[in-house]
Amino acid sequence: MTTTTTPMVEARDVHKVFGHGEGALHVLRGVDLVVPKGSVTVVLGPSGSGKSTLLRCLNELEQITAGSVHVDGELLGYRHDAKGLLHRLHPRKIAAQRSRIGMVFQRFHLFGHMTALENVAEAPVQVRGLSKAAARARAAELLERVGLSDRVDHYPAQLSGGQQQRVAIARALAMDPELMLFDEPTSALDPELVGEVLAVMQDLARSGMTMVVVTHEIGFAREVADHVVFMDDGVVVEQGPPAQVLDAPSEPRLREFLAHVL
Amino acid sequence: MALTTAPGAAVGGPPTDLPEPLNARPVPRPGRWLSAAVMLVLAAMVVHALVTNPNFRWDTVWLYLRDVNVVRGVGWTLVLTFGSMAIAVVLAVLLAIMRRSDNPVMRSVSWAYIWFFRGTPIYTQLVFWGLISVLYPRLSLGVPFGPEFFVFDTRDVITAFWAALVGLALNEAAYLAEIVRAGLGSVDPGQAQAARALGMTEPRILRRIVLPQAMRVIVPPTGNETISMLKTTSLVVAVPFTLEITYATSAIGTRTFQPIPLLIVAALWYLLITSVLMVGQYYVERYYGRGFDGGATGGRRGGPGGRLSRQAAIRGAGTTKDDPFAEVTP
Numbered sequence: 001m002t003t004t005t006t007p008m009v010e011a012r013d014v015h016k017v018f019g020h021g022e023g024a025l026h027v028l029r030g031v032d033l034v035v036p037k038g039s040v041t042v043v044l045g046p047s048g049s050g051k052s053t054l055l056r057c058l059n060e061l062e063q064i065t066a067g068s069v070h071v072d073g074e075l076l077g078y079r080h081d082a083k084g085l086l087h088r089l090h091p092r093k094i095a096a097q098r099s100r101i102g103m104v105f106q107r108f109h110l111f112g113h114m115t116a117l118e119n120v121a122e123a124p125v126q127v128r129g130l131s132k133a134a135a136r137a138r139a140a141e142l143l144e145r146v147g148l149s150d151r152v153d154h155y156p157a158q159l160s161g162g163q164q165q166r167v168a169i170a171r172a173l174a175m176d177p178e179l180m181l182f183d184e185p186t187s188a189l190d191p192e193l194v195g196e197v198l199a200v201m202q203d204l205a206r207s208g209m210t211m212v213v214v215t216h217e218i219g220f221a222r223e224v225a226d227h228v229v230f231m232d233d234g235v236v237v238e239q240g241p242p243a244q245v246l247d248a249p250s251e252p253r254l255r256e257f258l259a260h261v262l
Numbered sequence: 263m264a265l266t267t268a269p270g271a272a273v274g275g276p277p278t279d280l281p282e283p284l285n286a287r288p289v290p291r292p293g294r295w296l297s298a299a300v301m302l303v304l305a306a307m308v309v310h311a312l313v314t315n316p317n318f319r320w321d322t323v324w325l326y327l328r329d330v331n332v333v334r335g336v337g338w339t340l341v342l343t344f345g346s347m348a349i350a351v352v353l354a355v356l357l358a359i360m361r362r363s364d365n366p367v368m369r370s371v372s373w374a375y376i377w378f379f380r381g382t383p384i385y386t387q388l389v390f391w392g393l394i395s396v397l398y399p400r401l402s403l404g405v406p407f408g409p410e411f412f413v414f415d416t417r418d419v420i421t422a423f424w425a426a427l428v429g430l431a432l433n434e435a436a437y438l439a440e441i442v443r444a445g446l447g448s449v450d451p452g453q454a455q456a457a458r459a460l461g462m463t464e465p466r467i468l469r470r471i472v473l474p475q476a477m478r479v480i481v482p483p484t485g486n487e488t489i490s491m492l493k494t495t496s497l498v499v500a501v502p503f504t505l506e507i508t509y510a511t512s513a514i515g516t517r518t519f520q521p522i523p524l525l526i527v528a529a530l531w532y533l534l535i536t537s538v539l540m541v542g543q544y545y546v547e548r549y550y551g552r553g554f555d556g557g558a559t560g561g562r563r564g565g566p567g568g569r570l571s572r573q574a575a576i577r578g579a580g581t582t583k584d585d586p587f588a589e590v591t592p
């Protein structure tokens with residue numbers, strides 16, 4: 001892990017409330033999270049604890065209710081004016097911020113009407129203004145990197161789940177993100193396909209990518225993570241290096257959770 | 263990347279040593295033969311009754327089928343059909359997007375438009391558009407409720423043709439808007455979310471990701487609407503616009519005291535155009551179905567996929583409902 005002055009992610013006292021009034025749901029209740037550059041953070045927690053919501057707040061897919069999120073020192077979604085007043089950013093600015101943060105979803109969400117190659121080449125052309133030829137060449141490279149050079153012309157429906165998820169990773173990488181978010185990337189896969197996706201992620205971590213990974217794969221956390229965060233009921237209950245959090249948990253809630261998962 | 267070959271790799275290989283297909287005798291089905299024979303006899307009776315009845319005047323039909331006024335009528339019918347559908351599609355996409363907007367004014371305007379144009383008869387609307395120059399003799403460009411810069415005589419701007427075209431288009435847009443809305447709603451929200459996460463802006467997401475996938479749902483009913491519009495154009499006599507095929511043929515029929523053969527002339531032309539439209543619809547559907555119904559990709563990309571060649575083989579066998587006339591319901 002490299003130590004630099006500005007962390008890649010700095011979330012401070014993040015709150016997220018869904019809905020208003022009576023039915024309001026307080027999903028994140030003051031989450032603090034610091035992810036140093038080049039590190040891998042694994043987020044654990046029972047279902048409904050707010051892991052996905054936290055991840056979606058880190059790239060503005062979800063607008064936070066209170067608190068602040070900085071990515072590489074830049075405030076997400078807002079700016080302060082000279083008088084210190086807070087302004088919401090223009091949607092185009094927010095889109096530009098998102099384009100530097102890659103996200104991989106549990107259910108892949110590959111564009112169904114495009115081949116694997118077109119999926120990967122789409123955003124660089126549409127967002128970065130890259131030429132079609134350059135984007136396709138780069139896409140072919142990335143697909144090779146995730147072990148799919150023989151599947152470039154296949155449509156998502158013609159790929160296995162593991163292959164689809166690897167295309168999704170290549171698609172996110174095509175934007176040259178400085179941060180990658182993974183929301184349970186292997187939970188929708190058959191057990192024998194989990195390995196191929198984890199291998200790609202491990203490879204990515206080794207190359208120095210900053211990653212925040214929500215997963216129930218304790219083995220991956222133990223091997224790849226620099227930092228493990230355990231969430232329950234919208235707060236971070238315990239965090240630290242994997243050896244400490246996974247092998248010597250101090251919180252009873254975490255101990256109970258690990259007993260179920262392992 | 264040190265990855266072993268994925269388990270599914272063999273699927274993509276070329277079909278080298280295909281096994282000999284099973285060679286079994288089919289189940290005898292005498293009922294099929296019997297029902298087919300009954301149907302053929304009935305069909306022969308219908309054809310016979312049509313062809314041999316002198317009241318139909320098939321010689322007159324054949325003569326006027328190629329009449330210059332009739333062919334010109336066909337031309338106007340096509341112009342009205344495609345022109346109004348083109349305008350209607352653009353309007354419908356706008357209406358559907360407005361309907362999904364988070365601006366309540368946009369939503370209400372779209373809702374009210376659809377409510378009005380679907381809720382009143384097309385015939386009434388066409389009469390209204392025909393009378394527009396009586397209702398509003400002058401049109402002007404200028405500041406709303408303020409000064410006018412240009413003033414036109416309505417009759418010069420909105421001729422019978424434009425009144426017919428716009429009347430058909432505005433009505434059709436209301437129906438198509440609902441079709442487009444259903445299409446947009448059929449696309450998994452995860453698609454837009456993934457595009458958003460890549461940094462794409464909302465208009466681009468709509469154009470590049472959501473609309474193309476919605477087309478799969480939008481095209482079949484729109485084909486229906488086009489075929490229906492082909493025949494709705496016969497109502498523009500309400501404007502009155504009198505050059506399209508139905509009016510042209512019935513005018514000849516009245517003049518020559520042979521209304522029946524001329525009705526048949528028009529019907530044959532409608533049938534012919536509908537057939538061409540159905541074939542066109544098949545290809546448009548195939549294009550927008552790419553990536554979803556496996557086989558449709560074969561022709562254009564023909565990748566190394568064994569699945570594709572297998573699909574081609576299935577198609578070659580001709581046992582699937584893969585013909586232009588199978589699933590269209592005019």
Ligand SMILES: Nc1ncnc2c1ncn2[C@@H]1O[C@H](COP(=O)(O)OP(=O)(O)OP(=O)(O)O)[C@@H](O)[C@H]1O
Pocket residue numbers: 018019025027045046047048049050051052053054
């Ligand atoms: N858009 C939304 N509107 C309302 N409630 C939501 C929304 N998204 C999430 N929630 C609620 O927020 C809570 C936390 O959801 P979240 O998806 O973050 O949990 P999670 O920890 O990712 O769970 P899982 O492991 O099942 O994915 C849940 O109770 C969920 O119902």
Ligand SMILES: [Mg+2]
Pocket residue numbers: 051052053183184
């Ligand atoms: Mg989740």
